[in-house]
Amino acid sequence: MAFRWSKGGLACVLALLSTQALAVGKCERLVATGSPDAPPYSWQDPQDPKHLIGANVDLLRQVAAELGVKVEVLHAGKREQALEEVRSGRMDLLLDTPMQVIQLTSLDYIHPALQLNEYLVWTRHDAPLVFDGPADLARYQGALSEKARLTPAFEAFAKAQLKLEPAQNLTQAFQKLVLGQVDYVLAGRYSGMAMAQSLGVGNDLIARGLPVDRPGLYLTVSHNSACNDSWLRGQLAKKLTELPISGASEAVLQRNVERWKAQMQASQGAPKQ
Numbered sequence: 001m002a003f004r005w006s007k008g009g010l011a012c013v014l015a016l017l018s019t020q021a022l023a024v025g026k027c028e029r030l031v032a033t034g035s036p037d038a039p040p041y042s043w044q045d046p047q048d049p050k051h052l053i054g055a056n057v058d059l060l061r062q063v064a065a066e067l068g069v070k071v072e073v074l075h076a077g078k079r080e081q082a083l084e085e086v087r088s089g090r091m092d093l094l095l096d097t098p099m100q101v102i103q104l105t106s107l108d109y110i111h112p113a114l115q116l117n118e119y120l121v122w123t124r125h126d127a128p129l130v131f132d133g134p135a136d137l138a139r140y141q142g143a144l145s146e147k148a149r150l151t152p153a154f155e156a157f158a159k160a161q162l163k164l165e166p167a168q169n170l171t172q173a174f175q176k177l178v179l180g181q182v183d184y185v186l187a188g189r190y191s192g193m194a195m196a197q198s199l200g201v202g203n204d205l206i207a208r209g210l211p212v213d214r215p216g217l218y219l220t221v222s223h224n225s226a227c228n229d230s231w232l233r234g235q236l237a238k239k240l241t242e243l244p245i246s247g248a249s250e251a252v253l254q255r256n257v258e259r260w261k262a263q264m265q266a267s268q269g270a271p272k273q
Helices: 007-025 055-067 079-087 101-105 134-139 152-161 170-178 189-198 230-246 248-267
Strands: 029-033 042-044 070-073 093-097 107-116 119-124 141-145 163-167 184-188 205-213 216-222
Touching: 029 055, 029 079, 042 055, 055 070, 055 093, 055 107, 055 216, 055 230, 055 248, 079 093, 079 216, 093 107, 101 107, 107 230, 119 170, 119 189, 134 152, 141 170, 163 170, 170 184, 170 189, 170 205, 184 189, 189 205, 189 248, 216 230, 230 248
Parallel strands: 029 070, 029 093, 141 163, 141 184
Antiparallel strands: 093 216, 107 216, 119 184, 119 205
16 A cells, blocks of 8 residues: 655655754764964864863853754964965854955955954053054154054055055064053054053053944855855854853953963063962
């Protein structure tokens, strides 16, 4: 006797098969990387050099846990090496990609940004610098870390209008400021805060006014990742939208500022406070 499917029974079976296919296709493990020298967002773990730590790492772990996906965040070398590992598909995710049109051919940007890195004008506390907006900086000598990543628009403005000395890193830029060799430093709100405290000059420096630039640090998925599908991109976007509402981003940032500050003090042999 031939077996006949009812329309309702067939629909149920098709729905079940579709759900099972989705479950099978879903990646259970993701490999991510990022900048090894961009605290408090991401930096190489001094206790476990094969991995990265930082605010972006913690937020990605939180998002992945809520999605039921395991994630490992590895150190892949300098930023350009990390970018190449993800572009090639050897790793799935990049933690802190600035918005660049050229990268759209190899990476899918997940919106909104994982973090907005607010660049502030840092000066000595007693500096007579007058600052009401970026144009006011043209009359002063500033410094900027070579590792800074600004938006294309502000970078073009800075090259055309501002006098900025390049510094190898933020430590050197702040040292120039403390010594009076420059009038100001452009640095991120949280990285500047942690650096000033770790150098013991937290009471000598001040961040002035509103941010002059707010580049986004995006989570991106490689076009060549076997895990890059609509389910993953959609779920990541949903979770990233929820993060600011929950207040998780701010708490994680503050925790990692303190974490980096403690590591800096330990590496310099500073007494614990």
